[in-house]
Amino acid sequence: MRVVDSRRLTGPNIHDRGPGAVAELRFAAGFDPAPWIEAWKLALARGLRHLEWTGARLHVRRFRDLQGRQGAELMFTAPVDRLYAATDLNEWAIAEATRHFSPHAHEADTSAPSLESIATAAAEEQEERAGLLALLERAEALGVPALVDDDQLSLGYYDQSVHWPLRG
Template sequence: MRLLDSRRLTGPGLLLDRAGAVLDLELTDAERDRVLAAWRAAAGQLLDAVGWRGETVAVRAFAGGASVAFTAPSDALYAASELNEAGWAWAQAELAGAPPPDLTALAHTLRATIAAERKPELLALRDAARERGVTFLHGEEQVSVGSGRGVRVWPDHAIPSPSAVDWTQVHDVPIALVTGSNGKTTTVRLLAAMAAAAGRVAGITSTEGVSVAGRLIDGGDYSGPSGARLLLRQPEVEMAILETARGGLLRRGLAVERAVVAVVTNVADDHLGEFGVQDVETLARTKLLVARAIGTDGRLVLNADDRVLVGAARELTQPIA
């Protein structure tokens, strides 16, 4: 057994429906059940000890390993990762026949770590944005509400109270998510060209960078959550088109909570094996995470010729085009 990765989940993913902490483990089939049982017991005790009794614990097992996770307050995800790692160390000690850790001392240390990280003002602003149905983003030492023409941005150290925000000036621009195994960047460019032809200022993210109305903001692979945040904080954007790669969805989760449309081009058997995604059916479920951002007035656009994608979409309730 071996710990492969410890990471924060900042949005909905395959394991959790909101922020949390995830461990990726390498396990043999013979040891999997007892290892996961030991981690569940240890993580459960630690969650109780720090006052996180209402959090959801999740396990996804697959050939050769597993991912173990729990939800956590989004302003304490580094501390949550430390708690998850402590639970793993406890499970390892138990399986090796070593004495358990001093729970009182360990809980004291973890509570102090949580207290040092917590930002109640961050959660207050997030909740106020959700109540008003506008985008909330946190990352790159900034916090923002709204998007594009309706965005307001503050540094991490100067988060305002909700009552200090002029919410009449905060709104969202239309957001489109584009994912799939092939054709993502091409689809993003096509949508941007359509928006430009209609006289709209379109911003895009892709594996080639972030640009607004054809002007490059920054080059590189921005098909993950950091690219989404960078683009949605550009105040000239009237429409945002976000390339949403499999890697970002699996590592960090969905970058935004709402979009007016999501496009899934296709599902092919590439990149299998990463993050425990070992078959195209699981890959299809990963790509279809973008559907969680679509409300009843939005649209999910799928490739009707892709048998696996169509089959996976039967479980969805979002409007499909």
């Protein structure tokens, strides 16, 4: 199994209408990814419980790439104010699933962050973006389009939009 890409999704995307984290994977020829994907789901559920993140929706999209290799996109929804931590959590769950299927499962993967460090990063990220979720909920209630990226929050579209920096 090889991770091709791991990234945040800051809004509506091919998998869900909400933000989240996604990882794109490729599997070796002849490998049945179904049990591995189930192991990822179990690990992710454990991580979500540890972080006390409720309501996450999981999405798995399996495919064959242009070279005929099996692949999958593993996505779950996450709070927009904690997407970096969500990406770390997805990578942690991938490492856990891989460790489950590895002949050297007892050897620790030091490249994946621990759940404790992810929890700390999530709290710091949420504090840095304090109030963002409340603003987004209010905008949605009023029917005002809202877009978020690394640097700013935008409410409205085109010449009617107003922008605020996310970092002070």
